[in-house]
Amino acid sequence: MNELRTGPLPSEPPPEVSAGRVFLEFLKLGLTSFGGPVAHIGYFRDRFVRRLRWLDEEAFADLLALCQFLPGPASSQLGMAIGLEKAGLGGALAAFVGFTLPSALIMAVLAFGFAAGGDRLDAGVLSGLAVVAVAVVAEAVRGMAMSLARGWWLGGIAVAATILVVLSPGGATQIAILLAAGLAGYALGPSVGAATVVAAHPGISRGAGLASLLVFFLLLFGLPLAAHLASQPELALFGGLYRSGALVFGGGHVVLPLLQDAVVAPGFISDRAFVAGYGAAQAMPGPLFSLSAWIGVAAGLPDPVSGALLAVLALFAPGLLLVLAVMPFWQSLRRIAPVRRALAGINAAVVGLLAAALYDPVFTTAIHGMRELLLALACYALLVPARIPAWGVVLFAAFGGWWIH
Known part of the structure; x- marks a missing residue:
């Protein structure tokens, strides 16, 4: 059986970039990445694989697959992982702040009363x-299929996954498909070459990783107890x-x-306010989790600004x-x-x-007719053959949508 080549192991890791550069790149994406979590993956690939070449196709897909398995906002976690690989802990934090800051600020302002959803747009x-x-x-x-689903074996897995998700959508189905595909690849797949090196920074130690996992569980189980004992609305x-x-798989609307x-249900905000915030979040670039900034302001805490910050961090x-x-x-595995x-x-x-x-x-959701x-x-022609930056294509699409309607 032919060897599936994934590229030789480079003798040196790719060049390191600064956390400041990571922040600026993700800030650009936070300002222009409309369309929700699935679209974010496309924006990330265009920026970090096609244009900046911080990752190759295989390494990008590996990180994406890992984030699909983790609870939390998958696209934001993908950004954090890229930032960690390129600039360590500072890079992970820079990616999170850069990608989240624009939509979180806008959502906080909207929650103060400027608007309540997309009805004014x-x-x-x-x-x-x-x-x-x-x-x-x-x-x-298209690009990932050309690199990661070549041949009858991998192409068959991709086609089967597509059909199964269309017939039975949902986060549980997706996790089951990924597990089954992993088992199939392990048991029946062809031999593979060495993995490419993607980390340009030593990142954090394994001890720090285990400490992060410990903090994750301490907060998950300790916060409800602390809120009950202290009777503090902020803690609750x-x-x-x-x-x-911590408990959501797939992020976004899930x-x-x-x-x-x-x-x-606990009465922090009304159902009407929650629906209004969700409507506003639909018009935002960046992660849907920025709805948390709206919730923090609308919750009626003594300081709404710190409430918004608290909610986003939580x-x-x-x-x-x-x-x-x-x-x-991950790199060793x-x-x-x-x-x-x-x-x-x-x-x-x-x-x-x-x-x-x-x-x-x-x-x-987007295509309702020939126009x-x-x-x-x-937009595709501008993005791919013409290689217009994503922010330029976004502006073109916004104008085009206004013109055809």
Whole structure:
């Protein structure tokens, strides 16, 4: 059976970048990455694989597959992992702050009363921002399939994953597919070459990773107890948001029921305010978890500014702690031949999951007729053959959506 080549092991790691550079790159993405978690993956790939070449296709897919397995906001965790690989702990924090800051600030301002959702934004502009996500995700699926789903074996895994997710959507189905693909790759996959080196920074030690895991569980179980004993609303809010971020798989819209149970049922905010905040978050670039800033302001704490900061940290902290916990072990694990075979199957399945997401919800939400389809094709032409930066394509799509509506 032919060897599946994943590239030789480089003699030296890629050049290190500063945490400041990581912050600036993710700040750009935080300002322009419209379309939700699936689109974020496409934006990340365009920026860090195609343009900056911080990662190759295989290393990017490996990190994406890892983040799919972790509870928390998968796209934000992918960004944290990239930042950690390139600039250590400072890079992980810089990626988180840069990607989250724009939408969190806007959501906090909106919660103070400037607006309550997308109703004050032009419907055509919102339509254009949804259309550009189609082009971004389509290119991500195409490029990753060419690299990670070549041949009948890996291509078959990708196609099977697509069909299964379309027929039975849901986070549990996705996790089951990734596990099955990993087992299939481990047991039946072809031999693989050595993993490429992606870390340009020593990152954090294994001891620090284990300490992060310990903190994750201490906060998960300790915050409810502390809130009960101290009777402090801030602790109760922090605990509810932390629990939501710690127990959700897939992030994005999947977290909404958990959030509603954590903040509406105890009476921190009304159901009407929660729905209004969710509506506003749909029009934001960056992570949907920035809804936490709205919740922190709307919760009526004595200091709404610190409330917003507290809420954002509470919802994102579990995902960050888990990334810090697993990444020190990741580079060593991905070099082991059986793990490489399993990852080859998992990465092919990830391509299938993205293909299914391209259809639903990305395509079904954005494309309602020939005008939107033509706009999506124009965005793709600008993004890929013309290599226009993503922010320029976003502006074009927003104007195009306004014009055609």
